[in-house]
Amino acid sequence: MLNCREEIYFLTNQHVNIESIVNTEGEKEISQAIHTLIASYPYFRTNPDYCIRQQTLNDDRERYNVVAFVKGTKNQSNKTVILMGHLDTVGIDDFNHLKEKACFPEELREALKEEQLPNVVAQHLQSEQYMFGRGVLDMKSGVASHLYLLKYYAEHPEELEGNLVVVVECDEEDSSHGILSSLPLLKQLKDVHKFEYVGAINADFVSPRYEGDPNRYIYKGTVGKLLPSFFITGSETHVGSCFEGLDPNFIAAELTKQINYNPELCNEAFGETTVPPVSLKQMDLKPSYTVQTALSAYVYFNFFIHSWSPKEVLEKLKGQAELAFSNALEAFKARYKQFSEISNQPYLEVAWRSRVMTYEEMDQMLLAKHGDAYVAHMAKFKQELLLDTSLDTRMFSAKVVEEAWKWMADKSPAIIVFYSSLYSPRIEVTGKDELERNLIASLDFAVSKIQPSYEHPIVTRNFFPFISDMSFVALSDDEEGINAVSSNTPCWGSKLFVNYQDIRDINVPVINIGPYGFDAHKQYERVELSYSFEVVPNLTNEVIKNLLKS
Incomplete structure (x- = not known):
């Protein structure tokens, strides 16, 4: 088991401190911070071309993704796993008079102790098993988990069989310019470095499905969203x-x-x-x-x-x-x-x-x-x-x-x-081809290995229930379904355009192993520490290792 809790806590706190609300200058600032962090690692100082700050395409704002990769040396293979997560957040106006503390978890914790809180929120605050603040759950803790694994394998490439690509994208909370812009770059990396994408792992947040729900959920595929x-x-x-x-x-x-x-x-x-x-x-x-x-x-x-x-x-x-x-x-x-x-x-x-x-x-x-x-x-x-x-x-x-x-x-x-808006395609991961069967088997193995040492049930479901950038790394719709979007979206080709061929060029099955918590997009957003900072990175790591086995 990776001993990662302290480092992921530190990374999460560090990046929450940067107010990176979607469609603001904060997106640029945090992408620069993440790029600077990754580029400082010895592996990337030796291989500077392996860490890329990529400006988004066809965007009316200047903002950036960060894409970095490690090539394993354990048993050289073209198999490659993509880890993905977004760096932007929703706004902070809902924090009201605590707005200035929304991005500073320690200060916010102290301030909340003086507030009249709902019972469950007060219990979580007193337990000290939760971090509060904008983006702690959605999804800077998930990104921190991915960055930890990237750093680990950058320091230990001899333990990595195959390759690991991390995509930290902007603009997930609005129009998905980030992930859509990353697709041509991922294809370029695939062509230049002969990467064979075998699976993608997103780290967006998971929450209880109902009051008292004890489960921690992992999702295969994702819901689709239309307007x-x-x-x-x-x-x-x-x-x-x-x-x-x-x-x-x-x-x-x-x-x-x-x-x-x-x-x-x-x-x-x-x-x-x-x-x-x-x-x-x-x-x-x-x-x-x-x-x-x-x-x-x-x-x-x-x-x-x-x-x-x-x-x-x-x-x-x-x-x-x-x-x-x-x-x-x-x-x-x-x-x-x-x-x-x-x-x-x-x-x-x-x-x-x-x-x-x-x-x-x-x-x-x-x-x-x-x-x-x-x-x-x-x-x-x-x-x-x-x-x-x-x-x-x-x-x-x-x-x-x-x-x-x-x-x-x-x-x-x-x-x-x-x-009248972007279609976020549905994705089914059901075992219909070898890539999907291997991803499901790797996930099942990871859960069976980690579950005995964790008190709450880790449960797998078929569809991530919220909008996410998972929608743009694979397609389950046929040509007729996609054409219904382009032919019936009046702003298509002028205000909005998605090159679905870019998605088909990647077309990798995707799952979501994300941090657990409550009230994403709300005033009391909080992430539970033990599952999110310990179990999630270890589950993700087990899936990576199993997928990359030759």
């Missing part, structure tokens, strides 16, 4: 004549009611079920107050998948939107009739019908009708829209759909379904 979005048009009218038009917010409300928390939209695979979709945005697109109803509304949802493809999700949500639209119209008619009766006004038959299409269907319809004029107009519109740097991919996409809608001849109320 299905809905552009909803109505029929504008003066509010004094409200039944002469159709408020798109009324349809949007029915759509949210239909989709939000809907168990029918949970995806079960291998005995594990995703949480249902939940709304992340609901708004109309009126620029300012008027006494007219809105012309359009915009809604989007978080959507997790285990086995469904992006194409299947579109089909399911198109059906849900049709149902919501029909329900909204039925409610509208019923209320209109009731109002007509109590106001002694005539009821006029409502002509609108449920009308739902995907962005791709609308785009193809407009292309067939307007040809090059439509294509040229939309290309110019997107280029001009890029000048507005305040727009994220979500609002950029909404504006593209809104502009395309202006070309529709039939402007009766409708719902357009599309995607």
Whole structure:
């Protein structure tokens, strides 16, 4: 067993002290600190080209990954394991009056002793078995574990059979520019050094699945994440004549009611079920107050998948939107009739019908009708829209759909379904090929070796339940599934682009062995010390050794 607790504690604390909130200068600062640390080791002073600070590609910010590798000499082999983890964190505003102490675990611990804390948090604080602070759990302790193993094998390459590559990436908490930029570099290393990637190990955090859960989880593969979005048009009218038009917010409300928390939209695979979709945005697109109803509304949802493809999700949500639209119209008619009766006004038959299409269907319809004029107009519109740097991919996409809608001849109320953000692909690691079987066997062996000396059950599950950069080192989707993303993402090729061939060029099965703790992304974020700083690096090391055996 590696005696690593003190060193990993020190590394974690050191890197938590650097405030590296995503999309801030802190990302640059911490990448420089990590690069300087690795480059100072004798192995990398001898082999300076083996430690690389890589600037991200196609990014509107200057930030960097750190990629370093050790070549083992025990029994020279091309087999290579990738260790991966991210250096950025979410913000610290949730720490409120303790914000200035959020990145200083020892100071924060003392300050929390004076606070009124929830019972379980107070118990953890008093136990002194937890480190508190922003990034301690998500995921600087995981990165520290990887850096410890990198240093260990840099000092003992004679114990390493094969090669070890560590990727510490930026921008995991937002748009994954870091891991996506690292893929061409990993391919270059593969070509130049003849690396044969046999497995990847991420070190993102794990937490209890329910209150009182004693298990420490390891995950094979990861959940996929989509952002299905809905552009909803109505029929504008003066509010004094409200039944002469159709408020798109009324349809949007029915759509949210239909989709939000809907168990029918949970995806079960291998005995594990995703949480249902939940709304992340609901708004109309009126620029300012008027006494007219809105012309359009915009809604989007978080959507997790285990086995469904992006194409299947579109089909399911198109059906849900049709149902919501029909329900909204039925409610509208019923209320209109009731109002007509109590106001002694005539009821006029409502002509609108449920009308739902995907962005791709609308785009193809407009292309067939307007040809090059439509294509040229939309290309110019997107280029001009890029000048507005305040727009994220979500609002950029909404504006593209809104502009395309202006070309529709039939402007009766409708719902357009599309995607408006990065797709984080689902990954299944089930033993379907030799690489996966070897990784699973290595993991099972590692758990069987470590479990007897650890008090809590170490349990393996199939899907890491949170968004992570694991999604970008392998693909479980086929070409049709991926094409459904690119064809239905209005900002594709302008505001957003992913070269999925880069992922296919690496295409390595991935597992997550990460630190254990509570309240990631929250004020009381904390990491449990014994599992995270002792068990995790030793489990990871056993997987590495078994995978690299010739």
